[in-house]
Amino acid sequence: MKTLIVEDDFASRLVLQTFLSRYGECHVAVNGREAVDAFSAAQAGQEKYDLICMDIMMPGMDGHEAVRQVRALEESCGVLSSSGVKIIMVTALNDIKEVSRCFRELCDAYLVKPINLTELLKEIRSQQLVQ
DSSP: OOEEEEOSOHHHHHHHHHHHGGGSOEEEESSHHHHHHHHHHHHHTTOOOSEEEEOSOOSSSOHHHHHHHHHHHHHHTTOOGGGSOEEEEEESOOOHHHHHHHHHTTOSEEEESSOOHHHHHHHHHHTTSOO
16 A cells, blocks of 8 residues: 655654554655645656545645645546545544535545544555555
8 A cells, every 4th residue: 555644743644654654655745735746746657646644734735725636636637536546634623514525525534633543444444455
């Protein structure tokens, strides 16, 4: 599994990277712009990401805009969101309107910080990324 962790908080980034590196290669972006650039480069190089863990509140480009741009890049290549990269929103925002918005923007799952690693593993298993 190849993962892109998009998180501006060092401690959260470290927890996710340490945990997810057990399951494969992990790359890190500290904001939405870096995430879109990394996704685009990986897609162009035919080394696509399987999973993106995306924070919402970040400086510059937030997670909402980054998800929209990632899905637009997939669509421009004829990839439907249902068969594209799996995106798990990982955020401190625990508001039903925010959760609904993320799913409308085509994320695959939503987890609230602090991250429960058991729940994260359950989600990546449900997306059939690991066994």
